[in-house]
Amino acid sequence: KNEVEQSPQNLTAQEGEFITINCSYSVGISALHWLQQHPGGGIVSLFMLSSGKKKHGRLIATINIQEKHSSLHITASHPRDSAVYICAVSYPSFNQFYFGTGTSLTVIP
Amino acid sequence: EPEVTQTPSHQVTQMGQEVILRCVPISNHLYFYWYRQILGQKVEFLVSFYNNEISEKSEIFDDQFSVERPDGSNFTLKIRSTKLEDSAMYFCASSQDRGETQYFGPGTRLLVL
Numbered sequence: 001k002n003e004v005e006q007s008p009q010n011l012t013a014q015e016g017e018f019i020t021i022n023c024s025y026s027v028g029i030s031a032l033h034w035l036q037q038h039p040g041g042g043i044v045s046l047f048m049l050s051s052g053k054k055k056h057g058r059l060i061a062t063i064n065i066q067e068k069h070s071s072l073h074i075t076a077s078h079p080r081d082s083a084v085y086i087c088a089v090s091y092p093s094f095n096q097f098y099f100g101t102g103t104s105l106t107v108i109p
Numbered sequence: 110e111p112e113v114t115q116t117p118s119h120q121v122t123q124m125g126q127e128v129i130l131r132c133v134p135i136s137n138h139l140y141f142y143w144y145r146q147i148l149g150q151k152v153e154f155l156v157s158f159y160n161n162e163i164s165e166k167s168e169i170f171d172d173q174f175s176v177e178r179p180d181g182s183n184f185t186l187k188i189r190s191t192k193l194e195d196s197a198m199y200f201c202a203s204s205q206d207r208g209e210t211q212y213f214g215p216g217t218r219l220l221v222l
Binding site for chain 2: 045048097
């Protein structure tokens with residue numbers, strides 16, 4: 001079974017803190033995706049990674065293919081970063097995403 | 110910026126009734142998807158659609174579900190006879206190519222009473 005695990009499940013941080021969310025998966029993938037789900041439910045794609053590292057503003061995503069692990073970092077966190085962050089993977093043979101359970105982030109002013 | 114749209118945003122229906130959830134994918138995208146998220150649970154894949162036919166479906170996507178692209182812009186999910194356990198948020202997504210970034214609609218929250 002294609003398992004995608006995230007940690008932590010819940011995270012509370014003070015504004016300005018550096019945040020790390022982790023994702024691990026069980027079998028080889030074609031790409032890993034980080035998504036943000038807003039409190040209202042909408043889902044926004046943040047990154048698609050197949051190797052290395054990507055940066056967009058205060059968000060950085062890394063992936064280690066050998067260790068089957070990815071991290072999402074948020075620098076200088078802000079209350080507007082409060083959301084659920086979801087890791088999802090895609091495989092060469094299957095045209096769908098397999099989702100993790102998400103990490104609920106709350107950033108306190 | 111182009112976006113995926115979904116209607117309605119909320120739907121309440123009686124058990125056993127048919128519902129149709131509508132989506133307008135991004136216009137130059139070729140792959141379309143439906144996902145669902147039961148309250149408090151993770152997002153689950155239902156079906157993918159390409160070239161006017163289903164390309165993959167999950168075990169959740171049984172005979173009560175169907176998808177259609179009735180014209181050049183809409184992509185619909187029909188649930189023939191709704192059950193209480195169909196209550197969930199349903200997301201439509203589209204991508205330009207297989208395996209590429211998927212763009213999600215805002216979702217339709219379905220409540221079956």
